[in-house]
Amino acid sequence: MQGFPRARNLEYADPRYPCMNQRFVSEILPPPELPGDSPCFLFRGNRLAVRRLEAGAAVPRAAELDLARLAPLRRQYLGRADGLPCFSFELNQLEPAGLELAELRGLWGALPEEEFWLAGRAFQIMDWDRTHQFCGRCGTPTQPKAEERAKLCPACGHFSFPRVAPAIIVAVVREGKILLARARRFPTTMYSVIAGFVDPGESLEECAHREVREEVGVAIRALSYFGSQPWPFPHSLMVAFTAEHAGGEIAIDDKEIMDAGWYSPDRLPRIPDRISVARRLIDWFVEVHGQTAAGR
Numbered sequence: 001m002q003g004f005p006r007a008r009n010l011e012y013a014d015p016r017y018p019c020m021n022q023r024f025v026s027e028i029l030p031p032p033e034l035p036g037d038s039p040c041f042l043f044r045g046n047r048l049a050v051r052r053l054e055a056g057a058a059v060p061r062a063a064e065l066d067l068a069r070l071a072p073l074r075r076q077y078l079g080r081a082d083g084l085p086c087f088s089f090e091l092n093q094l095e096p097a098g099l100e101l102a103e104l105r106g107l108w109g110a111l112p113e114e115e116f117w118l119a120g121r122a123f124q125i126m127d128w129d130r131t132h133q134f135c136g137r138c139g140t141p142t143q144p145k146a147e148e149r150a151k152l153c154p155a156c157g158h159f160s161f162p163r164v165a166p167a168i169i170v171a172v173v174r175e176g177k178i179l180l181a182r183a184r185r186f187p188t189t190m191y192s193v194i195a196g197f198v199d200p201g202e203s204l205e206e207c208a209h210r211e212v213r214e215e216v217g218v219a220i221r222a223l224s225y226f227g228s229q230p231w232p233f234p235h236s237l238m239v240a241f242t243a244e245h246a247g248g249e250i251a252i253d254d255k256e257i258m259d260a261g262w263y264s265p266d267r268l269p270r271i272p273d274r275i276s277v278a279r280r281l282i283d284w285f286v287e288v289h290g291q292t293a294a295g296r
């Protein structure tokens with residue numbers, strides 16, 4: 001444990017973590033009116049309607065839209081951003097005039113960052129609504145619950161809530177080097193920290209130990225909470241940890257991992273972009289261990 005850096009505490013309004021949106025308040029009961037400057041999150045399939053600007057993009061405001069003509073299949077109330085009610089809408093076939101339909105993940109960096117994360121929230125609620133129109137147990141059409149974001153089956157009483165799949169992500173450090181792996185699912189030659197979904201019945205800590213053992217065959221210790229991040233692609237919650245190497249040499253599992261190694265701060269491979277908590281873990285490692293390496 002000697003000299004092992006502790007993860008920094010996260011402040012709720014830390015500008016480095018814009019998904020922690022202090023200006024948004026989740027609400028269930030929609031207001032009677034939709035003000036003209038309310039942001040509207042329109043989805044067709046998994047794509048979001050945005051207005052392209054000279055630099056970047058913007059989510060359209062209610063006054064810009066002819067919602068009667070667009071005739072959305074469903075709409076979902078999200079809550080208020082800066083006091084303005086926000087809705088998501090599920091479109092059928094019509095293209096919203098003057099807008100472009102774009103994959104949400106590709107809009108990072110184009111939309112204002114708080115709007116991007118709000119769109120992620122809108123997507124998850126829209127997606128849950130459209131995939132839970134019928135009871136998963138008996139097939140009866142579901143009804144929204146009045147004061148909770150939940151759906152109730154009037155026939156059998158089964159409840160459903162928006163889906164959130166927790167996943168762990170862990171930065172393992174050994175003698176000033178970080179464990180990075182190249183997963184088969186990555187589109188490029190990118191390397192990142194180890195991540196994986198939590199199994200039913202498993203704690204976050206157990207999951208972190210298991211994933212690192214399964215994917216690269218090493219044991220860890222001194223697991224320490226780092227932070228969390230909603231990951232709306234499609235409905236994960238990433239829970240990030242730091243840990244120390246406790247034993248074992250890298251032995252990759254050929255199913256999910258193609259390559260893995262220990263990397264010093266000044267010799268990193270290609271790493272994820274700044275959207276993800278994975279990158280923030282790696283940045284933390286460089287911040288803490290880069291100085292140590294430079295000081296030697």
Ligand SMILES: [Zn+2]
Pocket residue numbers: 135136137138139140153154155156157158
């Ligand atoms: Zn039912």
